[in-house]
Amino acid sequence: QVQLVESGGGLVQAGGSLRLSCLASGRTFSTYSMGWFRQAQGKEREFVAGISWSGDSTYYVDSVKGRFRISRDNAKNTVYLQMNSLKLEDSAKYYCNVDPRPHRIVMPVDAYDYWGQGTQVTVSS
Numbered sequence: 001q002v003q004l005v006e007s008g009g010g011l012v013q014a015g016g017s018l019r020l021s022c023l024a025s026g027r028t029f030s031t032y033s034m035g036w037f038r039q040a041q042g043k044e045r046e047f048v049a050g051i052s053w054s055g056d057s058t059y060y061v062d063s064v065k066g067r068f069r070i071s072r073d074n075a076k077n078t079v080y081l082q083m084n085s086l087k088l089e090d091s092a093k094y095y096c097n098v099d100p101r102p103h104r105i106v107m108p109v110d111a112y113d114y115w116g117q118g119t120q121v122t123v124s125s
Contacts, residue, residue: 002026002114004096009119012086020081020119022096030074033099035107036081038092039118045095045109049081053102063089086123093118 008020020036035050049070050059058070069082079096095118099107 002098004098004114004116006094006096006116006119009094009121011122011124014086014088014123014125016086016123017082017084018086018121020083020094020096020121022079022081022116024077024079024096024098029077029098031100031102033102033104033107034070034072034079035097035099035105036070036079037095037097037107037109038090038121039095040089040092043092047107047109048094050105050107051079052105057103057105059105083121086121088123088125091121091123093120 003025006022012018031053033052036048037045038048039045048061048064049068051070051072055072067085072079095115097112
């Protein structure tokens, strides 16, 4: 059983930074791709960033490109999302997920049945 535990969210002013973490457990994920998603209030969940099993390949949606950075530590089964220059529109609950396809750095939201609790990010003006 896959378990995903996101942390690191909080309240931050616009222009600030946060670093999210996601611990995956239940198996070894070193050969899995990993990714981050978010869901703003009243909106559908959307894909934000993905990283290949080795960390060599990454993908970002245009709205976060140049501001967010995804990374991973396979020894810790953990994926991170460094978020800089935060904007009001980044406010959302952030979720991670894992994909057994090691190079799938663009991760469809509807491909995953299980989600963790997420971590709330609120950006204030």
